[in-house]
Amino acid sequence: MKKFMKWLGLAVAGLALLTAAPHVVRADTWSQPVATIGSSLTAEQKSGTLSTLQNAAGVNNASQLTVNGATLVKYLNPSGSTFTESSGVWSSALVQKTDNGGINVKIVPYNGTNNITTITADQYRNAALTAGVSNANLYITSAVRIDGSGALAGVYAAFAQNGENLNNQQINAAQQEVNTLSSITQANKDKDGYSDKQLNNAVAGAKQQMASQSNNGQQTLSQNQIGNIVDSQLKQNNLTTIINNNQRQLIINLLVNVQKAGSLKNNDFKAQAGKLADSIQNSAKGLFDKLNKSLNTEENRNFLQKIWDGIVSFFNGIAQWIQSLIK
Template sequence: MKAKRIIGRLLAAVMAMSIISGVSTRNAYADSFKVVTLGADLSAKQKEDMLKYFGVNKDDANVIEVTNEEEVKYLGEAASKEQIGTKAISCSYVEPTSKDGLNISVNNISWVTESMIKNALITAGIKNANVKVGAPFKVSGTAALTGILKGFENSSGGKKIDENKKKVANEELVVTGKLGDKIGKDEAAKLINEVKKDVIKKKPKTEEEIEKIVVNITNNYGQKFSEEDIKSITTLMKKINGLNLDFKQLKDQLNGVAKSLKDKLNSEETQGFFSKIWNAIKSFFTNLFSIESNNVEVNFAIEQGNVQEYKTIRVCSL
């Protein structure tokens, strides 16, 4: 009898565990590594459209909402009410990975760039993830980072992020964006990355030492930065310095961002240079042969580094 009672209790326990397991399975997401955050103020149709854009549905991803109150919580000290807005619109797709770094893409985001987001995520302590940011219509994207970080925390592949790191990362995004309005977004991201790298590496002990780093680096950019610019960068870097980030752990990430920005800026500069030359040549020959009808073949050389590339243009003026 005693044996029967023991067996009966064991069977009851197994059945109970099976029921709990069944309920848990039904409520779990098929792939909780993937998280989509949706702006709480979007319409039902807009939310469905964003899920389609991210290529997921509610059955294969953890879908959560981000409110305007959450955005204000992390951006309130860095951005104005006008910049934050009164509605939560930005959406994000977050998939933490074990390698390949941070892969960022944006759509319908006008003020925040991939490089700005990547820089801020490094500050927040995220190393590997696939991230997409979007909206159903054009928005600044100021609050995008709030959704990304919430998404990361709510993924089974993510982890809880220090609240202070969240606020500093959001402030970094805003400071970079404001500088970008003056010197260009990629140039601003490059500058902030460079200053941050130096601050994390040297771990200055005073605000004066931080400001010296800021001034030394900004002087290399050929731009006239205002006292307010220097102060905002210094204040940001003081907060980043207070996070006690490990340079050895972040070195490769910071160098990777620097390299990609340098390549992008060099490419843009080269394209702009040749575009100006081409437009000048077209304008010259259009004006030169505007009176008579001629077919003229012109050879000219463009020097690229130590190599001269010869081009032939046939100008037809009718």
């Protein structure tokens, strides 16, 4: 009897612990989308921002989350930003979680004007992938001209509000990635043969390749291995002669950070990276068809050159053999 009472007491205690523990339910889709609104907007701008985002997403039931300086400090400062709690926030986002389809981003004009000056749609997508986001539609806008950092912080906050606290190290890696890719695009945007889509496709492709070679993060790739992957992706995207050595090293560094942060270990990372690369290519099909044709032409040229070199070498060998007989 005493033994029975002892086991009964343990069972009751265990049940009490289970019921007392906080329980977070993570669904593939949320009950409603979340609109993250910059705190520095006027009342009229907040209303206009919400309407702009909801119209773009085709919804009218988004819950609202205010993004302020404290949000920027929490999510962006650990990666090196210097926001304060009094920093202004204007750029805003609407996050719509889905159960498939990858990460999709649309920068929505506010009253006909695109006011996001620095971060591109594909940079948002790559950052979201690194941070651990999967299968989500993100709509970004701003009533005033601004770089767009506030909207990205809002995306992270929206996931936290729905019980999906993204890994801090991955968020830091994502922020470093945004800074790196935006700086490379700013430096090369006026060069012939360069586009932000090529750069982001190369990075997405590198992420997919890294996940594959590392067995989804179970093995650690060396910096040299990551460098080889970067070189392969730059070649495939016809960026080898445009990206300089310093920029190449910056890309390698950001991918090393992605690996260190644990992003490759996310169950869906490889598939999401593949979907991202496919989507980028489909969004600029003419550009990438031209690149593939150019790459194939170069490969064919190299192949024919090798054949010709072999023929020349063969006849040179015969000529040398004949000369040796004459001597």
